[in-house]
Amino acid sequence: MQPTREQAWEWLKEYTKSEALRRHALTVEGCMRHFAALAGEDAELWGVVGLLHDLDYEQYPDEHCKKVQEILREKDVDPAIIRAVASHGFGICSDIEPESRMEKTLYAIDELTGLITAAAIMRPSKSVMDLELKSVKKKYKTPSFAAGVNRAVIEQGAQRLGTTVDELITQCILGMRECAPAIGLAGDAPEA
Numbered sequence: 001m002q003p004t005r006e007q008a009w010e011w012l013k014e015y016t017k018s019e020a021l022r023r024h025a026l027t028v029e030g031c032m033r034h035f036a037a038l039a040g041e042d043a044e045l046w047g048v049v050g051l052l053h054d055l056d057y058e059q060y061p062d063e064h065c066k067k068v069q070e071i072l073r074e075k076d077v078d079p080a081i082i083r084a085v086a087s088h089g090f091g092i093c094s095d096i097e098p099e100s101r102m103e104k105t106l107y108a109i110d111e112l113t114g115l116i117t118a119a120a121i122m123r124p125s126k127s128v129m130d131l132e133l134k135s136v137k138k139k140y141k142t143p144s145f146a147a148g149v150n151r152a153v154i155e156q157g158a159q160r161l162g163t164t165v166d167e168l169i170t171q172c173i174l175g176m177r178e179c180a181p182a183i184g185l186a187g188d189a190p191e192a
Contacts, residue, residue: 001075001076001077001078002044002045002048002077002078002081003048003052003075003077003081004048005044005047005048005051008048008051008052009051011052011055011071011075012025012051012052012055015055015056015058015059015071016054016055016057016058016059017058018058021054021057021058023117023183023184024054024113024114024117025050025051025052025053025054026051026179026182026183027113027117027176027179027183028050028051028053028054028106028109028110028113029047029048029050029051029179030047030050030175030176030178030179030182030183031050031109031113031171031172031175031176031179032046032047032049032050032102032105032106032109032175033046033047033050033175033178033179034171034174034175034178035105035109035171035175036102036105038171039101039105041101041102045081045102046102046105048081049081049084049085049102049106050106052068052072052081052085053085053088053106053110055068055071055072055085056068056071064089064093065085065086065088065089065093065094065096066086066093066094068082068085068086069082069085069086072085080100083096083103084100084102084103084106085106087099087103087106087107088103088106088107088110090107091153091156092150092153098160101161104157104160104161105157105161107153107156107157107160108153108154108156108157108158108160108161108168109157109168109172109175110153111149111150111151111153111154111157112149112154112157112168112169112172113172113176114146114148114149115136115139115140115145115146115149115154116128116131116136116169116172116173116176117176117183117185118139118145118146118149119131119135119136119139119145119146120176120185121185122139123135125187126185126187127180127185127186127187128173128176128177128180128185128186129177129180129185129186129187130187131173132173133166133169133170133173136169136173137166137169140154140165140169154168
């Protein structure tokens with residue numbers, strides 16, 4: 001079963017109380033939808049995968065990417081969705097290697113959205129609407145900035161997708177602009 005966006009959001013709210021983690025899920029959802037559209041893929045499916053990717057993180061941090069498989073199986077979710085969600089932690093907390101374009105995209109952008117969010121928050125506008133590649137690259141090259149962001153995963157993700165880190169960052173910024181009001185990074189734009 002492919003859950004609807006509304007079902008996925010309800011499940012996320014059930015398992016994730018932190019507003020920051022919910023915003024992160026919305027950010028990844030928005031970027032996944034953007035990348036799906038670029039690839040001519042199902043944006044609804046990719047968005048649901050993005051929304052659910054950290055479903056188990058808050059309540060089961062030591063079982064991240066493992067517990068979510070159990071939770072989603074109990075909800076009779078399509079095994080391809082479960083696999084995609086679990087694959088984003090490959091090499092860190094999951095042994096499921098990203099293979100499909102959707103899986104590779106989630107793997108590549110999860111960490112990157114955190115860095116871009118941090119870069120946007122540092123701007124006077126506190127917005128992704130005026131954020132450019134050059135600014136993010138400068139922050140990216142500073143290891144102490146958003147130190148928890150695993151740059152190696154971003155680089156491996158870009159490589160898996162057959163693209164450059166610069167292009168990945170550029171498209172991620174564009175994806176985040178599309179959902180900026182929902183994630184609080186639209187600056188003075190009204191929230192959706």
